[in-house]
Amino acid sequence: MSWFSTFLTSSVGRKLVMSLTGLFLIIFLVVHLIGNLQLLFDDGGEKFNLYAKFMTTNPVIKLTSYLLYAGILLHAIQGWLLWRSNANARETKYAVKVTRTVNTNSFASRNMGWLGTIIFIFILIHLYQFWLQMKMGVLEMVTYEDVEVDNLYYVVAQAFQNPLYVVFYVICMVVIAYHLLHGFQSAFQTLGLNHSKYSPLIRTVGRIYAVVVPLAFAFIPVYMYLQG
């Protein structure tokens, strides 16, 4: 297997790991968003709670969720390692810095490490607040047609009444937007998919995704806060 470790530890192989895990996270975010949008139903959280129950009990989804945790960790650890070794490749910095690029967001592309680290911290807080509470079984239960489920909706609705948390959440969505403004098209370039016939489409879809998905995520807490 030495050929395989040679491949995986090469600069190109390491970027392949970033690209594949990144694309996986991109798909996950859409699924996650569809779930969160259930919060907007005016039903006291019934749809959302049933959805959360389904997501935590269905075996296929359980398996996928372990893949997801592994994917996030792999993406973050590989990202930090790349960030460090890339930074080490230049010892003396330039006195004058310029930021000209072609078809990419210069700010985002140069700050993927910082943006990713903020996202990582957000994920930790996010998991602690919602997911861990549910796992520890400290949530109140509600019953819908004889089925008893955790009232996750209550915790979420509570959290979104805290204006500081809402602001923090929205800022983190802006950070994700920037991460993806570069990351979406970058993942395709890393895979070697750069083609004059398709790349303009990839870049456009990437920009739309990077704006619309985080915007939709951010809309939910703002809406729920304003609803009271």
Add this chain to the structure above:
Amino acid sequence: MKLTLKIWRQGGKFKGELVTYQLDNVSEHMSFLEMLDVLNEELVQKKEEPVVFEHDCREGICGTCSMVINGYPHGPMQGTTACQLHMRHFKDGDTITIEPFRAKSFPVLKDLAVDRAAFDRIIQAGGFVSVNTGQAQDANSIPIEKEQAAEAFDAAACIGCGACVAACPNSSAMLFTSAKVAHLSLMPQGEVEKQRRVQAMVRQMDEEGFGACSNITACEAECPKEISVEYIAKLNRDYFASSLGSETKVK
């Protein structure tokens, strides 16, 4: 015109610092290097050490004239080497900061001159065709698709200057390496060794300590030959195919 130059001096009595020089009477018709020649003549007359900078062809084809001008490798004009940059692109009273290409793998020799032997070693690892291909072929004896010939030719425009490394926040040599891999592998004479070449050159590139590619594209923006990052995507494809899909193992 009058200029204030802030030039990186390193070696001799300078331990690595930006030194300020005033230059009067710069003609806008001069090239950037001619402007530096004038400065050096003044320095020599004052019995000071002239600024060391590299140059050879002065016509934009050798890739020797490495320097970063106001933050831009080869200066602010795109698709232009430092030697082809003219002073008319600057204004009277401008302050111009001149630094060497900066990368751990390009150690500074003196002032603006850096050692780019790392590029030579990447070429030595696989940037060649092993068998003698003889005289230029008769035009129709080896048919090559027009688009493919153009793609190989665009890659072959790389002059190995290192501006891509200098521009890249990661000091990555991917644009250079991808251009060199592509220009050979797209031609029938070079295609024979393409599996080994791509693995060997990527490995050497990594061993030299260049960073990985974050697809920032600063390299393409600053490359004097405007080599496209499409070649980096192609390098990745070829590397995947060779490492994972071919029998070739590079020890």
